[in-house]
Amino acid sequence: MRYIEPHAHMVSRVTDDYVAMTTAGCAAVCEPAFWAGFDRSSAQGFHDYFCQLTEHEPRRAAKFGLAHYSWLCINPKESEDVQLASEVIGLIPKFLDRPGVLGIGEIGLNKNSRNELRVLEMHVDLAARHDQLILVHTPHLEDKLKGTRLILEVLANDPRIQPGRVIIDHVEEHTVRLVLNRGHWAGMTLYPISKCTPARAVDILDDYGAEKLWMNSACDWGESVPLAVPHTALEMRRRGWAAEAIDRVIYQNPIRFLSQSPKFKAPAS
Ligand SMILES: [Zn+2]
Numbered sequence: 001m002r003y004i005e006p007h008a009h010m011v012s013r014v015t016d017d018y019v020a021m022t023t024a025g026c027a028a029v030c031e032p033a034f035w036a037g038f039d040r041s042s043a044q045g046f047h048d049y050f051c052q053l054t055e056h057e058p059r060r061a062a063k064f065g066l067a068h069y070s071w072l073c074i075n076p077k078e079s080e081d082v083q084l085a086s087e088v089i090g091l092i093p094k095f096l097d098r099p100g101v102l103g104i105g106e107i108g109l110n111k112n113s114r115n116e117l118r119v120l121e122m123h124v125d126l127a128a129r130h131d132q133l134i135l136v137h138t139p140h141l142e143d144k145l146k147g148t149r150l151i152l153e154v155l156a157n158d159p160r161i162q163p164g165r166v167i168i169d170h171v172e173e174h175t176v177r178l179v180l181n182r183g184h185w186a187g188m189t190l191y192p193i194s195k196c197t198p199a200r201a202v203d204i205l206d207d208y209g210a211e212k213l214w215m216n217s218a219c220d221w222g223e224s225v226p227l228a229v230p231h232t233a234l235e236m237r238r239r240g241w242a243a244e245a246i247d248r249v250i251y252q253n254p255i256r257f258l259s260q261s262p263k264f265k266a267p268a269s
Contacts, residue, residue, distance in 0.1 A: 001025040002247065002267075003229050004254035007106070007135070007169060007187060007216035009034055010057055010068070011049075017219070017226040018064035024230040027251070027267035029061060030258065032071040032106035032135050037221040039078055043087035046074060050091065054098045069264060071105035071135050072096070079110070079119035089122055096130055102261045103127065105135025106169060109147040112139060120154055128160035133261050135187075136168045138175065140195070148175045152182055165260055169216070172196060176208055185257050189218045190228035198232035202239055210249045214257065 002025045010017070010031050021029065031053055040046055053070040061068035072095055074088040095101060107123040109116050127134045134155075139147035151168065155161050163183030171179055171186040172195075179186045188201045196204070201215055217228035225231065229250055236246045258264040 001230055001233055001250075002027055003233065003250035004214075004258070004267075005029040005216060005226075005229055006214050006254040006258065007032060007189065007218045008226065009218070009220035010061065011052055012037070012221035013219060013226060015060070015064070018061060018066060021226055022064050022066055024227055026066060026230075028067040028069065030069040030071070030102060030254075031057060032137075033073050034075045034106060034137075034220065035077040043084060043091060046088045047091055050095050054095055054101060058100055067100075067265070067267065069100045069102050069258070071103050071133075072101060073104050073107045073123055074119065075106060076108050076110040076116050076120070076137060076139075079116045080113065082115050082118055085119040086122065089119075089126055092126060093130065096132065100263060102258060102263055103133030103135060105133075106137035107134065108137035108151055109139050109143075110137075112143050112147045112150060117150060117154065120151065124154055124158050124161060128158060133258075134161070134166040136166065138168060138170045140170070144170070144172065145174055148178060152178060152184075155184070156182065167214070167257060170195060170218075171204075173200070173204060176204055176213075180208065180212060185212045185214070188213065188215045190215055190225070190232055191218065191223075192225055193223055198228065198235040201232050202235050202241075205236070205249065206239075210245065210253065212253075212257075213249065214253045215250060 058068040104127040167185040168179040169187035170189045219226040
């Protein structure tokens with residue numbers, strides 16, 4: 001088996017996870033900027049985090065033979081303070097030229113507040129001005145449908161945004177169609193609790209096809225499973241999916257989307 005992990009918060013994981021992922025066939029890992037488990041008190045905290053994502057974590061991953069890529073932003077959970085958010089967004093352009101930086105993400109909404117929406121618009125503008133790919137986080141549970149609709153509206157209102165260069169992550173049964181109908185890619189996050197389980201993800205693939213979908217573990221500092229993608233591939237195999245079709249979802253699809261950034265180098269196969 002070979003796969004790409006397109007969304008994992010490796011700064012929160014131990015080296016054993018790198019070993020397990022590489023052993024399971026992971027060929028590259030991509031790390032969106034996110035909440036670190038605590039609110040940072042200043043823009044300087046984000047500066048250091050961006051250095052961690054673009055310098056230190058790629059070096060750590062390389063020790064295990066794994067290519068590491070990143071996405072930059074101030075995440076929705078820390079976007080309530082618009083002044084802080086604009087300072088952090090001001091830091092991002094100088095990091096965009098660094099090797100391995102794929103775009104702006106994971107931006108989006110957490111509580112669907114007015115300030116979060118304002119910061120989302122600032123990020124979309126940043127991505128448009130610098131011709132960057134976008135990775136979007138959608139809210140959890142009961143806020144998800146409303147938040148997804150609000151996010152799609154912000155994206156549709158900016159004529160500079162090409163839908164096929166945006167992936168909306170954490171889709172579920174009730175949001176996947178909305179996202180795909182707008183021409184975006186959709187990501188399914190596999191979680192032992194609160195998000196999609198492997199069985200639900202395969203149901204969604206069975207219902208909606210695998211054309212513009214990918215799967216990720218989004219493993220972070222909380223309860224999560226770094227091998228969720230290969231575990232779901234096993235579930236697909238159990239349900240009779242052909243090896244080539246599984247490979248398309250877990251390996252070729254992420255490469256198709258990510259290769260829209262010139263920074264992403266498809267692994268030698
Ligand atoms: Zn995430």
